[in-house]
Amino acid sequence: MSEQIKQPLKTASQALEILLAKAQNVKETELVTVQDALYRVLAVDQVSHVSVPPADNTQMDGYVMRAADVKEIGAVLPVSQRIPAGSVGVTLKPGTMARIFTGANIPDGADAVVMQEDCEVLTQPNMEGLDYTVRVNQIPNSGQWVRRSGEDIQAGHVVLSKGTFLRPQELGVAASAGITHLEVFRRVKVALFFTGDELTLPGQPLKPGGIYNSNRDTLLACIKSLGCEATDFGIVPDTLESTRQTLRQAAIGHDLIVTSGGVSVGEEDHIKPAVSAEGSLDMWQIAIKPGKPLAFGQIPKGSSDQTWFMGLPGNPVSSFVTFLLFVQPFILALQGRKNRPLQRFPLKANFVWTKPDRRNEFLRVRINDAGTVDLFANQSSGVLTSAAWGDGLIDVPAGTKIAEGDTVHFMPFSQFFN
Incomplete structure (x- = not known):
């Protein structure tokens, strides 16, 4: 029997390209x-x-006039009308000005506004607030402090x-x-479930060998933050039949199924064979750290309709990071959003990284007061506090060492949500 040829791992960019090429936005x-x-x-x-605005209007409280009527600082003009916002003045008489208030339309015959701070009232207005003179202490330019119609x-x-x-x-x-x-x-509908007999929901007593399921709340929050409808199918027993049954149930009425755990190659990891048996598995491992095991495929939900499937690792940081890098952009494509490449900002490292991995690494960091980035001390895929502590990730190419002061590529967490 010939040995199976081991396929090279896909890069993060290759995996994302495959995902986005397959995603089609919902139609309803x-x-x-x-x-x-x-x-x-x-x-x-x-x-x-x-x-918008529907007509030329003033940006300032002040006086509106013909710029050509003020040829020198100190010119004195009479006030012939008063134009509050929401009213329309009459054509401005040559050699006069109008008192005008922010947002009011510029009257015909006028082309400039001088702020009230640059004008000096010389005589008192009458009962209608008119017939007084004002000294203009600035030579206006045509169009000054005027918002143009349709600008x-x-x-x-x-x-x-x-x-x-x-x-x-x-x-x-x-x-x-x-x-x-x-x-x-319409909102994208996402089903979510978790595998692992060791998982316990917060609020329940921990059994021997058990851990609390942090991925449930992390991933539900990630999905809801993107405006999706989320259905939580809970923790599924570590058996092939239970996993297959939940996949069939989750496919109904949903656009995407997301799972956490069971995507490795152990005897108790049933996601890969379950998805393969129920539908198809198109992608398996990615050359990133954390998050090497990532599954992508389809589960049928009718005679010709399919529900997308994405299986994430069980380690909490791996699950979180792979959601950000792959599930989030896939959901955006399902939603019909415009393509928005992830931003990577060049910042200086306030740390050293001397043990590079053969895979593309995504390290948890935080921006300090000096504007450089600090590294969380423990980068283990099981230490979720590194993500809570951090402002984002740095994208470190495979085999890359980092010296203090080197430029790194910072990806803020804030860009992944909403």
């Missing part, structure tokens, strides 16, 4: 109010039917495009264009 959409659209993904382009949004233009992730600022843009409802993709 729903119409929601702007207030209910927070952290959803826009399904259609939004065109504004109004310009933010132009009528007929796309103001928010399909695939936009709707944060508070995008909802404000929609509101400024007068939009009340947005068509968004």
Whole structure:
């Protein structure tokens, strides 16, 4: 019998390329109010039917005038009208100015605003606040302190495009264009379960040889932070049949199944044979640390429909890091979000790393007050406090040593959520 040829491990970039090539965003959409659209993904382009601002207006409280009427500092002009925000003035008479307040429309015939701090009232206004004179202590330029019509949004233009992730600022843009409802993709539905007879839920007594299941709360929080609907199938007994049965149940009504544990090659690791028996397993091991074992495949949920499957390692840091690097971008693709490459910021190392691995390493670090990065002392894949302590990861290529002061590539945790 010939020996099976051992396949080379995939790099992180190769694995992610495979994942994103297969992911297709959900098709179903729903119409929601702007207030209910927070952290959803826009399904259609939004065109504004109004310009913002709709007319030229002033950025400042002050006086609006013709710039050509003020040829020298100290010019004195009479105030012919008063224009509060929300009202429309009349055409400005040559040689006069108007008192104007922030947000008010620029009247016809005027082209510049001088702040009230640069003007000096010389005579008292009448009962209507008019017919007084003002000295202008600045020579204005045409267009000074004037917001132009449509400088933010132009009528007929796309103001928010399909695939936009709707944060508070995008909802404000929609509101400024007068939009009340947005068509968004439905939420991605993710099923989650865990394998390992040693696992115990917090609040229950630990049995001999048991540990609390930290991955449950970590991964549920990660999934929910991305705006997904999450279904927790709990801890599954370490048997092949139990794993297969849960896979079949989880496939129904979900777009993605995520598991933690059981993806190694031990006798009690049943994820790989279970997924292979129920569906297909497309990917197996990745050349990263932490997180070498990573499974990806499909589970059928009907005659022609499939649910995606991603199996993560059981060690808590490995599970967390592989979620960030692979599950998170895969979910974004299912949601229909625009492609957003991970950011890596060059920072200086405030540590030394003298024992490089043959795999691409992702080390937990924190930015210090000097703007350099400190390394958590224990980088074991079982030490989850390293992730809670840290601000992010540094991406260390295989075989790379780090000396103090070297530039490292920092990936903040904040970019992975929302």
